[in-house]
Structure formats: C-alpha cells, structure tokens
Amino acid sequence: MLLEIRHVTQYLYDAPVRESVMEVWMQPQKGAGQRLISFELELDPPAQLFSYADTFGNAVYHFDVPQPHDRLTMVARSAVDTQPAAPLPEALDHGEWDRLRSDFVRGENFDFLRPHGFAVETAALRAFMAEKRLDELKVIDPLRAVLELNRIIYESFAYETGVTDADSPIDHALEARRGVCQDFTHIMIAICRAWGVPARYVSGYLFTDRKAGDRSDPDATHAWVEVFLPSTRWFGLDPTNNVLAGERHVAAAVGRDYADVPPSRGVYKGATDSQLAVGVSVRRARAAMTEPEFIRLAQPASASRNGRRRGPPGGVVHDQQQQQQQQQ
Structure with missing residues (x-):
C-alpha cells in the first residue's frame, strides 16, 4: 500500500x-x-x-x-x-514460555523486559490484571495469550481524548477506563513484561479505516505494541483497534515507552x-x-x-x- x-x-x-x-x-x-x-x-x-x-x-x-x-x-x-504482515501461526507449543525464559532471549531483549517510565506495574495495574484474571492466560501459549490480551484491553477501555495527557501515568486511564492509544499501549506493554514477554512501544501513523472498526483519531499520530516471541520474532498488535499491525500501520520509531x-x-x-x-x-x-x-x-x-x-x-x-x- x-x-x-x-x-x-x-x-x-x-x-x-x-x-x-x-x-x-x-x-x-x-x-x-x-x-x-x-x-x-x-x-x-x-x-x-x-x-x-x-x-x-x-x-x-x-x-x-x-x-x-x-x-x-x-x-x-x-x-x-x-506490505501486509507475515501471517502468524494459529498457536505455538507451550514450551514457548520456557524459550522466553532462556538467558539468550532475556539478554537480547533486556531493555524491553524491564519496567520503564510509563510502562510500569502499579497497584492499579495489578488490580486490573486480577479483575480480568489475566494471569490465567498463561495456561495457553504466549501467542494466543497476547492476542487475547489485545482483545481484552480493547473491550475494557473506551477510546476518548481529553482524559489523559502526554505525561499521564497509566493509572489515570486504568481508573477512568478511558484513554487513547498511548495509554492502551503502555498498559499492554506493562502486562506483557510482567509475564516475561518482551514488548516495545511503536510510534507512528495509521491509515484509518472506519469500515474496519478503527476508533483512532485519523488526524493524529498513533501508537501500538510490538512483542517478541522466539518462534515468531517481533510482530505488532494494536490494542486501540483490536487488530494486528499490518500494511495500514507505518512505524516511525520504537522504544521502551512513549518517553523514548x-x-x-x-x-x-x-x-x-x-x-x-x-x-x-x-x-x-x-x-x-x-x-x-x-x-x-x-x-x-x-x-x-x-x-x-x-x-x-x-x-x-x-x-x-x-x-x-x-x-x-
């Protein structure tokens, strides 16, 4: 495209x-x-x-x-x-969790496994994880777990501008259950890292498609998540719109969180x-x-x-x- x-x-x-x-x-x-x-x-x-x-x-x-x-x-x-993103497998074997814990994977992705800046584990985040029983997702493989997490965040938060600012901590969106892509991305990154899944912040643009159900502001920049799994390498998920990042997403930069x-x-x-x-x-x-x-x-x-x-x-x-x- x-x-x-x-x-x-x-x-x-x-x-x-x-x-x-x-x-x-x-x-x-x-x-x-x-x-x-x-x-x-x-x-x-x-x-x-x-x-x-x-x-x-x-x-x-x-x-x-x-x-x-x-x-x-x-x-x-x-x-x-x-270009369209490469298709993902339907599932991975449960041994992917063990591969994520390997010294090589953890060393190569050190920056994207630690809490940092806005993407940190807080009491409000732990309460949200308990409410949604997110740790139970670890009984399935990491690929299906992060796809389900993407859907849960999408369904749990309303998209609304004006609720948070550029420097708002994730607790503001967690308490209001409203926010924008920056907030949803930080929340998902913090949860992935708590699970031991490397995750990074992607800043860029989205070719918005209202017919596909996009709720992002078409006149603004966009943000989403990329996660690393040993069997798939990096791939993107957009919790704002409950889609995988694809040819409508244009990545400008990646970092640990928005502040980068x-x-x-x-x-x-x-x-x-x-x-x-x-x-x-x-x-x-x-x-x-x-x-x-x-x-x-x-x-x-x-x-x-x-x-x-x-x-x-x-x-x-x-x-x-x-x-x-x-x-x-």
Missing part, C-alpha cells in the same frame, strides 16, 4: 521566546515490512537540521532556533510503501505560555490533499494534546519550558 503522510506541528507562543531547541521522531522506518520512499522536514523559522540514530536505531532530527520567534512550525512529509520516541520534544527559553496545534493526514498516494487543504488541519489542539502548558512563575529552571505532543 503506497501511503503519503503529512504531519504538521505548530507551537504558538503568547509572547516571543528567545530560543527553541527541538528533537523529532517523525521519519518512517526503513524495512520491517515498509519501504521509505521519501522524507522531508520543513521548518519555519528556518533552521539547520541535524540527524542521528538513537539507541534503538531510530532516525532523530534535531535543530536550534536561536533567534526570537512567536511560533514554530514543522511540516514532515513522507511517502511509504507498506515522542513525535516531537523540546524546550524553549521565555516566561510565556505556549499552545500546540497538530494535524496529521495519512492517505493513499493517489488521493493526497493539497498543501493549503492540509495546513487547515493544524488547528489549536485540545487539552488532551497539551494544548496549553504553563511555565513556572518567573521563568525558573533557567526559564526553559518543555513541550511535546500526545499520541492519539
């Missing part, structure tokens, strides 16, 4: 800021069932772009706008050719408030919209996307305010 992605991010400041420093994880990955055809990142105000590969092999772009400005706009454009791979993250110098506006379009290449049509998507985001972030009084902490966006 040939997809064209446009991702507009705009930070608006109530008064000019002196400087902005930003990192972005927006370039789709190469390989893993997808072929990156093109990627470009346009900045306003203009700035010199630099890039590097992070610990997990993701492409990261960073830049510094050192002069005063009252807005910062980033427009990322990508073209990606995706936010679409954008940075700081600015100035004792002022900021607003974040985000617009995302994922379309088949033959139906790409024009730039003026797409720019209109980037309207001020709701509070669920960190629409307004107030800095400390008097500009303490060196007058630097953090800014990032939530995944929907």
Whole structure:
C-alpha cells in the first residue's frame, strides 16, 4: 500500500521566546515490512537540521532556533510503501514460555523486559490484571495469550481524548477506563513484561479505516505494541483497534515507552505560555490533499494534546519550558 503522510506541528507562543531547541521522531522506518520512499522536514523559522540514530536505531532530527520567534512550525512529509504482515501461526507449543525464559532471549531483549517510565506495574495495574484474571492466560501459549490480551484491553477501555495527557501515568486511564492509544499501549506493554514477554512501544501513523472498526483519531499520530516471541520474532498488535499491525500501520520509531520516541520534544527559553496545534493526514498516494487543504488541519489542539502548558512563575529552571505532543 503506497501511503503519503503529512504531519504538521505548530507551537504558538503568547509572547516571543528567545530560543527553541527541538528533537523529532517523525521519519518512517526503513524495512520491517515498509519501504521509505521519501522524507522531508520543513521548518519555519528556518533552521539547520541535524540527524542521528538513537539507541534503538531510530532516525532523530534535531535543530536550534536561536533567534526570537512567536511560533514554530514543522511540516514532515513522507511517502511509504507498506506490505501486509507475515501471517502468524494459529498457536505455538507451550514450551514457548520456557524459550522466553532462556538467558539468550532475556539478554537480547533486556531493555524491553524491564519496567520503564510509563510502562510500569502499579497497584492499579495489578488490580486490573486480577479483575480480568489475566494471569490465567498463561495456561495457553504466549501467542494466543497476547492476542487475547489485545482483545481484552480493547473491550475494557473506551477510546476518548481529553482524559489523559502526554505525561499521564497509566493509572489515570486504568481508573477512568478511558484513554487513547498511548495509554492502551503502555498498559499492554506493562502486562506483557510482567509475564516475561518482551514488548516495545511503536510510534507512528495509521491509515484509518472506519469500515474496519478503527476508533483512532485519523488526524493524529498513533501508537501500538510490538512483542517478541522466539518462534515468531517481533510482530505488532494494536490494542486501540483490536487488530494486528499490518500494511495500514507505518512505524516511525520504537522504544521502551512513549518517553523514548515522542513525535516531537523540546524546550524553549521565555516566561510565556505556549499552545500546540497538530494535524496529521495519512492517505493513499493517489488521493493526497493539497498543501493549503492540509495546513487547515493544524488547528489549536485540545487539552488532551497539551494544548496549553504553563511555565513556572518567573521563568525558573533557567526559564526553559518543555513541550511535546500526545499520541492519539
């Protein structure tokens, strides 16, 4: 499937800021069932772009706008050719649990087995696991267990923006039984790791299909889970939509949790408030919209996307305010 992605991010400041420093994880990955055809990142105000590969092999772009400005706009454009995911077996033998406990598997996937950041085991998570009797799933093989977990999370939580923020712990969604893809992904990762199944956070995009039952916001970035089983290697599950990750999913970056791979993250110098506006379009290449049509998507985001972030009084902490966006 040939997809064209446009991702507009705009930070608006109530008064000019002196400087902005930003990192972005927006370039789709190469390989893993997808072929990156093109990627470009346009900045306003203009700035010199630099890039590097992070610990997990993701492409990261960073830049510094050192002069005063009252807005910062980033427009990322990508073209990606995706392929259907390889079919999974119907089941695995129960010995897969023993293979997961091997020193080799645990050593190779050390980062994706430990609790980290947002994907941690809390009292609220343990209560949810007990309520849904999730540990009983370990009587079946790990493949069927994670597929069933994907379904249970989908059915247990309503999709609703505005309930959580980019920096909300999983307890907020667990208590409200509502949230967005970022929350569901963290919850599923934490449970998989508690079972001893390596799991990682995938940040990217989804070509939304309402007819297929997708409930994700089509005008936002997306997140899902990848799990590792020795017999299948890495494969993706989308608990927001109760599907396996496939040709409609475009992976941009992988990490231990959201904090490793936010679409954008940075700081600015100035004792002022900021607003974040985000617009995302994922379309088949033959139906790409024009730039003026797409720019209109980037309207001020709701509070669920960190629409307004107030800095400390008097500009303490060196007058630097953090800014990032939530995944929907």
